[in-house]
Amino acid sequence: MIILKSKEEIQMMRDAGRIAAIARAVGGEHCKEGVTTAQIDAVIRKTIKSLGATPSFLNLYGFPASACISVNEEVIHGIPSDRVLKNGDIVKIDVGALYKGYHGDCAATFAVGEISREAEQLIEVTRQSFFKGLQAAECEGARLGDIGNAIQTYVESFGYSVVRDFVGHGIGKKVHEDPEVPNYGRAGRGIRLCSGMTLAVEPMINAGVYSVHTLSNEWTVVTDDGKLSSHFENTFALTDNGAVILTDPS
Numbered sequence: 001m002i003i004l005k006s007k008e009e010i011q012m013m014r015d016a017g018r019i020a021a022i023a024r025a026v027g028g029e030h031c032k033e034g035v036t037t038a039q040i041d042a043v044i045r046k047t048i049k050s051l052g053a054t055p056s057f058l059n060l061y062g063f064p065a066s067a068c069i070s071v072n073e074e075v076i077h078g079i080p081s082d083r084v085l086k087n088g089d090i091v092k093i094d095v096g097a098l099y100k101g102y103h104g105d106c107a108a109t110f111a112v113g114e115i116s117r118e119a120e121q122l123i124e125v126t127r128q129s130f131f132k133g134l135q136a137a138e139c140e141g142a143r144l145g146d147i148g149n150a151i152q153t154y155v156e157s158f159g160y161s162v163v164r165d166f167v168g169h170g171i172g173k174k175v176h177e178d179p180e181v182p183n184y185g186r187a188g189r190g191i192r193l194c195s196g197m198t199l200a201v202e203p204m205i206n207a208g209v210y211s212v213h214t215l216s217n218e219w220t221v222v223t224d225d226g227k228l229s230s231h232f233e234n235t236f237a238l239t240d241n242g243a244v245i246l247t248d249p250s
């Protein structure tokens with residue numbers, strides 16, 4: 001069941017989203033050579049708590065940290081650890097914040113030092129693909145499939161592939177609400193989008209094949225071919241005046 005939000009609720013989700021976005025940015029600033037992913041997680045946790053919120057992901061389905069931090073061929077759900085970042089790594093930080101009963105969820109991919117041209121382009125195309133999805137969502141009469149279709153069409157034009165096994169989602173009082181929002185699909189298909197929907201759209205884009213698998217730690221998802229993966233996510237609300245990004249740090 002899709003839970004539509006009132007203007008007041010969207011305002012509250014803006015606060016949660018702002019905190020998540022600030023934590024994402026602070027985490028990104030710490031993506032430097034020699035830093036461990038556990039250190040980044042600690043900084044993110046501290047940031048969220050200092051802003052009066054709770055990390056959404058800590059203990060969610062048993063996840064042991066505040067942020068998912070995934071490096072290079074790791075797609076999502078990387079567990080922060082003693083892994084030391086090195087020059088040329090790309091780091092995906094996915095973070096959620098719970099504030100006054102509502103969640104905000106966002107992710108981005110950050111470069112450590114100097115990265116390859118290929119990695120740079122993958123990150124930028126992934127980021128842009130989110131905005132293609134957002135633009136499709138705010139079109140008059142848009143349907144759910146339009147979001148995924150816009151993302152997929154864009155990234156495949158660069159020869160990249162869209163992860164199928166994991167998708168975006170509705171969000172509100174729970175991190176994961178209906179509907180599921182695939183980053184692939186057919187235009188004009190699926191439910192009709194409407195004002196009051198709050199969605200976390202999160203393209204996970206692979207440089208090679210789209211297939212992925214989960215490591216024996218039962219969390220970390222990696223690309224089957226070991227090639228790079230990139231991730232970008234924002235929570236947004238559909239309103240009578242178009243889409244509004246809620247995970248906005250300003």
Ligand code: MG
Nearest residue numbers: 105200202233
């Ligand atoms: Mg999400």
